[in-house]
Amino acid sequence: MIHPQIEKLLIVQTKDLALQKVQQEIERIPNDRARIETLIDEEKASIESAKSELNAKEVERNDLDSQIKSKESDIAKFKTQQLEVKKNEEYRALTHQIEQAQSDISQLEEKEIEIMYSIDEAKISFEQAKAEIDQRIAEQTKQLSELEARLKQLKEDVQSAEMEYTNARETVEPSTLETYDRTKSQIKRPPYISAIEVQNCAGCHLRVSNDVLGLAIAGEEIIACDQCARIVYKT
Template sequence: MHPSLHSLLQLQQMDQKIFETRHNLTRIPIEIDKMQRQLKEEQETIARNKKELFQIDLSIKELEEEIAGLKSKVNQYKYQQLTTRKNEEYQALSHQIENANLKISTLEDKILELLDKKEKVSTTFRELESKFHSYSREINKRIENLLTQKKSFEKNLEQLIEERKNYASRFDPQLLKTYQSIAASKPGSAIVAVIEESCGGCHMKMTKQRCLKVKSSEELVFCEYCGRILFFAE
């Protein structure tokens, strides 16, 4: 192996660790955002459920007020029956009382339907709230753990960058520039092994002559297809 390759491979390992750490740091806020959106969706479901309960109670109250108004009219009609002496007027009042009572019965049936619906919605609401409290505790704990990981990754990244900087300062400037130019477009795989006479990066087949050149380790050899630095694993 060419003498410079040992150092370059070590540098590449450092870059891979830096890349992986940065990737983890990028992943954490995405995961936190996803969990927070899930919590928000659960809260919105509970809010919709609560609003439905409120609307049911409001509808029941309106129906009860309407029934109270009709009952008041029935009492009024009955009083008028006591005071009237005309048979036609008495019969008309009886008809109005009958219609009012029929309407009261219909409205009472609607209230019973709403009360049945309210019971079902209330059960769902309680279940959702109970699950949400448990779920939110779990999510908040996971977020807390991720934030702790984030701090650890940030500290580790600072150390890795500093170590990489110190290590890279030992390299020949031109060699470092060549490596970094390749690594910029092929992060983590600027230097690859030759596998079965093919480039370990782009997997293109190489000529026998180029393979022998890599084996000789007299100079750095680049893949003629992707430009990566090549070596034979010992």
């Protein structure tokens, strides 16, 4: 026969576990939030790094451009000098310098064309990557706001769960509640109250002693499993 206090205690346990479930979900939220925020930061960082690669190519291109301009102004300068020199030797030397500068320019221009192609390619792949990343960020941002909505709901739920737990406790005798609270502090994982099935505790699945079984069947006092210390009862 089941002890009348055990029946009430089983309701306390149900309300207790429901409350714990809500509390645990609330406790997990900061971690979940931090995990999503880290993902968003990583996505943003990868956009930045792709952007800086592209910028580096632009810098390289600008550098080539200014090298070409400088060679061009050298050529103009050499040509002006040619108008002023008297000796053929000096004139030829300047012609040689002009030719050298022109050859440098065509090499620089080739490089510039290469880099312009690679900028075009990098821009296309950057835009593609950015579109994908932006989509992921939008999804993650949505998850964050869902999480906040969930937290708001849980904070309401926890209040009613606390109230139900408190109300259930009020129906139980103080000494039985003490036994429940003590058992709870000793047991790592719920349940704190278990049925005895045949002669095995449903909490730890071990066989209880004949004494425990006999007392549980009598149902006159609150009995603990002699293996795991859970409160046990026999229906």
